[in-house]
Amino acid sequence: MGVTPDNIVNYMQSYYPKTQKWSKENLLGWVCWLIENNLVYCVFDKEEFAGMCIVRGIDNGVNTDNHYYHNEQSPNLWVEFLICLKPTSLKYITKFFRERFPQAKSIFYRRGKNNQFRAMVAQKLCDRMKLSSKKDTNIYG
Numbered sequence: 001m002g003v004t005p006d007n008i009v010n011y012m013q014s015y016y017p018k019t020q021k022w023s024k025e026n027l028l029g030w031v032c033w034l035i036e037n038n039l040v041y042c043v044f045d046k047e048e049f050a051g052m053c054i055v056r057g058i059d060n061g062v063n064t065d066n067h068y069y070h071n072e073q074s075p076n077l078w079v080e081f082l083i084c085l086k087p088t089s090l091k092y093i094t095k096f097f098r099e100r101f102p103q104a105k106s107i108f109y110r111r112g113k114n115n116q117f118r119a120m121v122a123q124k125l126c127d128r129m130k131l132s133s134k135k136d137t138n139i140y141g
Contacts, residue, residue, distance in 0.1 A: 003042050008031045008042065009024065009027050011049055012027065013027070015052070016081050016083075030067055037070055039054060040053070041053045041092075041093060041100075043086070043089040043092045050085050050086040050088070051083055051085055051090070051093060052082070053079065053093045053096065054080040054082075055078065055079050055080065056069065056077070056080060057071040057072055057077060058074055058076050058077070058078040059071055063078065075103050075104060075105035076104075076105070076106045076107075077104050077106070077107045078107075078108050078109070079107060079108070082109070
């Protein structure tokens with residue numbers, strides 16, 4: 001199934017509340033940048049949207065606020081957004097993490113009502129994602 005930037009914008013506006021405040025033009029520009037840099041990954045189940053992940057290489061926590069910052073060589077990843085609507089989505093997103101960012105040592109993300117900043121060893125997160133893939137999971141950046 002082919003995914004267009006407009007599709008990704010629609011998914012983001014539906015599932016990532018932070019982007020609802022952005023103009024469609026700004027969001028589309030960012031999505032095109034993410035696609036060009038292979039930083040967004042979408043999962044489909046029988047042509048139905050099933051999940052998405054946006055991840056960037058960062059040097060430190062300050063880089064998380066700059067949506068256009070990405071360090072390809074960084075061992076630190078920032079999960080901007082992650083949602084899994086189907087149990088199998090997590091399996092494919094984990095595979096994307098491992099293949100796209102083999103150098104990853106640490107993964108940083110925000111989660112929960114208080115938007116708490118969290119960090120985890122990359123291997124531990126991938127292992128945890130595999131364990132939790134048996135149930136629906138929603139993690140918002």
